[in-house]
Amino acid sequence: MISLRKFKQNWLQPFFFYGNNPLTLIGASITTASAITWWTFWIMDLINNALNNPYLGLIFFFLLPILFVFGLIMVALGAYLRRDKLRKAGQVPTVYPTLDLNNPVFRHGALIVLIATMANLVIVGTSTYEGVTYMDSAQFCGKSCHVMQPQWVAYQHSPHSHVACVECHVGPGFNSYVRAKMQGTKQLYEVAFHDYPRPITVPLNALRPAREACEHCHNPRRFTGDKLVIINTFGDDEKNTEATTVLVLHLNLIHREHLNHFVYTATDDTLQKIIAVNMPNPKGGETQFIDSSWKGPIKGVTRVMDCMDCHNQATHIFRTPEQALDLAMAHGSPSPSLPYVHKEGMALIQGNYSSQAEAGQKITAALYKYYQTNYPTLWVSQRATVEQAAKSLVAVYDQNVFPDMKVTWGTYPDNIGHMNYPGCFRCHDGSHVTKSGQSIPNDCTTCHNILAVQETNPKILDQLGISGDATPSI
Ligand code: HEC
Ligand code: HEC
Ligand code: HEC
Ligand code: HEC
Ligand code: HEC
Incomplete structure (x- = not known):
């Protein structure tokens, strides 16, 4: 009891006395408002996954703490200045006024802090909320954060295009949560100061998801039996002859x-x-x-x-030029009916361009020119098909090559197979x-039985009653 009274007399009373100045009062309200906002968002973020976003780190670990400390500095500075002023004027009291709400000076000070805190809360809270909503949006991830563009584009064309980034990149558990937030903050710093690797390196750090993240949706005990894999490819001959590879993969x-x-x-x-x-x-x-x-x-x-x-x-998913073009052709465009479109397309998408815009123009112009020169009648009769083919080639390029980020064919290896990269x-x-x-x-049969390699209309598909166009839908 005694020490509490002493604390009040020796610390609190002088503190409130000197603190009774505009600078300190405003500082106190800024600090309180940012602390309340911090806790509210922290709790909301923990409860509600919709708010969950690695870039919240920017707010949690950066903006709000800065505001918080800024307020504290104002508090201390205001008190110091007032004490200094009173001391110079020889007005330092021997006994500090008591902390009593009946004391009008104290009451008014408290009221000002309360009102200013409310006002600050509205400002800090609203702008934080706006910021979070914006950062949560696809636009932030994909467009504003230009660095992520390759990953963003690849994501949109993947089977997980409806799985939020955070589902994989922020695993369950408090540790991974904080780690991801810190990582997000670090990246934003890097982006802000243009101090990031190009291409973004395949990470060994917090970016790589934890295994539990996948098992949240995929139960590995459910992988039973084998999987039939059908791969369609097109040739470099005039007819773009289609060939099919059929494997039975021992998935289990x-x-x-x-x-x-x-x-x-x-x-x-x-x-x-x-x-x-x-x-x-x-x-x-x-x-x-x-x-x-x-x-x-x-x-x-x-x-x-x-x-x-x-x-x-x-x-x-970043494909090889062959994979990307074969997949597009298996989907119908560039149309396999266009002579040599596979051969020409392969050369064009692998050209050296300084930007996606330049690639778009040059690929289109070169393909038009090829058919105008070599197949003038076709250019007239099937012009729409050629135009569509050019669009598809540009799309294939745009999904895989990002000159700005120094991402090109083969930058990101795929570990699933063994044909294009070391993989297995x-x-x-x-x-x-x-x-x-x-x-x-x-041994070649360890992982799969090979039923057909690069065959045209393999018999095995007929026997199995499967039509040859069973290409992946993505
Ligand atoms: C289905 C899970 C999953 C989703 C959803 C996901 N990622 Fe990833 N991401 C991964 C995996 C796995 C890696 C690690 C690749 C490696 O380590 O080789 C990765 C790596 C990355 C990398 C590092 C570069 C690279 O390609 O290795 C970036 C950047 C990235 N992701 C950003 C994003 C963004 C932005 C989103 C949302 C638009 C997102 N990720 C959604 C699984 C996912
Ligand atoms: C040793 C390599 C390896 C590991 C480790 C591995 N997978 Fe796979 N997984 C494969 C291969 C190979 C395929 C077949 C690829 C294909 O369909 O072309 C596959 C297919 C899948 C499929 C698609 C199944 C289907 O029926 O089409 C899912 C989902 C999957 N894996 C999830 C997981 C998850 C989750 C884990 C971790 C718990 C995991 N995998 C670990 C190699 C692996
Ligand atoms: C939020 C749920 C969710 C999470 C988390 C998730 N996946 Fe998936 N995954 C799906 C769904 C849904 C599909 C099926 C999409 C479809 O068939 O169109 C899928 C499909 C797949 C496929 C098959 C792709 C194909 O070509 O058929 C693989 C492989 C796979 N996931 C691996 C992973 C791995 C590895 C992780 C962890 C990094 C992961 N997934 C995390 C929901 C999830
Ligand atoms: C990091 C090394 C590593 C990678 C990468 C790897 N494996 Fe393995 N795998 C092993 C080892 C080690 C064994 C066990 C060998 C033994 O039992 O003697 C094994 C066993 C297997 C077996 C069982 C073989 C048997 O006869 O029992 C299959 C099937 C297999 N791996 C498929 C794959 C596939 C498919 C991939 C690529 C998607 C792959 N592995 C990638 C290390 C690896
Ligand atoms: C460790 C496992 C493993 C071994 C051993 C293995 N493969 Fe494969 N193979 C795979 C996987 C996984 C894929 C990819 C399937 C996919 O694309 O979904 C694949 C794909 C293939 C393909 C089709 C690839 C394409 O893109 O056209 C061929 C052909 C093939 N393997 C041949 C072989 C031959 C020949 C051997 C023996 C020298 C062999 N494999 C040994 C795992 C293996």
Whole structure:
């Protein structure tokens, strides 16, 4: 009791006495208003996922704290200045006025703080809310934040185009939540000061989702049996001859094998060069497979294998020129009826352009010119088809190449297969071996049965009763 009274006499009373000046009162109201806003949004954000956005970090860890501290500085400065002034005038009291609401000076001070806090609350609260709503919008992610453009465009054309960024990038749990917010703040800083990597590096940091994020929607125990994979390609001949590859992929085995088991070591941040894999044995201990071509020490980035080690392109799908063009043609445009459109298209989408705008103009002009010169009658009779083909080529380019961000064909490797990038063969290449010479299986039937390779109208599809155009819809 005694110490409380002393505290009041020696600290609170002088504080309120000196604090009774406009600067301190306004500072106090700014600080209180930002604190209330901070807590309100924090609670709303935790409860309501709709507000959940990594860029809230900007507000949580940056703007509101700055306002908060700014207010505190005003409080201290105001009190200091008043004390200084009174001291110079020799008016420092020996006994400070009591904290009593009956004392009109104290009452008025308290009232001013209250009213100013209300006013500030409206201002800080409303602008914070506006800011959050804006940052939550697709427009912020995709357009204002120009850096994200490649990921944003790829996302829009993915099976997850209706899954919010935060569903994957902000995993469950408080830690990942705070981590993501901090990461978002760091990125905004980088963007603001143009201090970001181009292309955005495939991250080993907080950007890479946690495995739980996927399992929130996909239960790995539900991967049973095999999956039929049909891949259509077009040739470089005049008729753009279509060929089909048919595989039966052992999906269950693939999913069952790796998860939670394997710890691997890679020498690069993009995880493309894997030099060692440790596999726990059922009876204890572990088997280590080492890349026999690697002569250096076993050190680098170490990870427990999870979904992202294969599905690194779960949603940011960047295709190879062949894949992208074949897919577009399988969907009908560029129309396979246009002679040599595959060959010409491949050359055009791989051209060197300084921007998407330039690519758009040049690809279109070059395709028109090709048909005007080489197929003048077709240019007249099927002009609309050629125009549509040009549009589709430009779209293929725009979905995969972003000169501004230095993202081009092949910038982001896909780990799912092994034809275009090392993918599964980062480990299953036959040269990752144990001391006793046992290798990670790489027999062609380990992962799939190959039913047809690049065949025109493969019989197997007839036998299965499947029409050959079973291309992915995305
Ligand atoms: C279905 C899950 C999922 C969704 C939804 C998702 N991402 Fe990603 N994102 C990933 C994965 C997985 C990676 C990691 C790739 C890697 O590590 O190789 C990633 C990586 C990134 C990267 C790093 C660059 C790269 O391609 O590796 C950026 C930037 C990014 N995401 C932004 C976004 C934005 C913006 C959105 C919303 C428009 C979004 N992500 C939505 C799964 C997702
Ligand atoms: C919010 C729910 C949700 C989350 C989180 C989610 N997915 Fe999906 N995912 C879906 C839905 C829905 C589909 C099916 C879309 C369709 O068929 O059009 C899908 C489809 C897929 C497909 C099949 C794509 C194809 O071409 O058929 C893969 C692979 C996949 N998800 C992997 C992942 C991975 C890896 C993660 C974690 C990084 C993840 N998903 C996170 C909902 C989710
Ligand atoms: C060892 C590599 C590997 C790992 C690890 C892995 N997957 Fe897959 N997954 C594949 C392959 C390969 C396919 C088939 C690809 C295709 O359809 O072209 C596939 C297909 C899928 C599909 C589509 C299934 C369908 O019926 O079309 C989903 C969804 C999926 N995986 C989710 C996950 C999730 C979630 C995890 C983590 C819990 C995971 N995968 C871990 C390799 C892997
Ligand atoms: C980080 C290394 C690594 C990567 C990448 C990897 N695997 Fe594996 N995989 C292994 C190891 C290790 C084994 C277990 C080998 C053993 O049991 O001797 C294995 C086992 C398998 C098996 C079971 C083989 C059997 O006969 O039991 C299949 C199927 C498989 N992997 C498919 C894939 C596919 C498909 C991919 C690419 C999408 C892939 N793996 C990527 C390391 C890897
Ligand atoms: C470790 C697993 C694994 C092994 C071993 C493996 N493959 Fe594959 N293969 C895959 C996966 C995964 C895909 C991708 C399927 C997809 O695109 O969905 C694939 C795709 C293919 C394709 C179609 C690719 C395309 O784009 O046209 C062919 C052809 C193929 N493999 C041939 C082979 C041959 C030949 C061998 C033996 C030398 C082999 N594979 C060994 C996992 C494997």
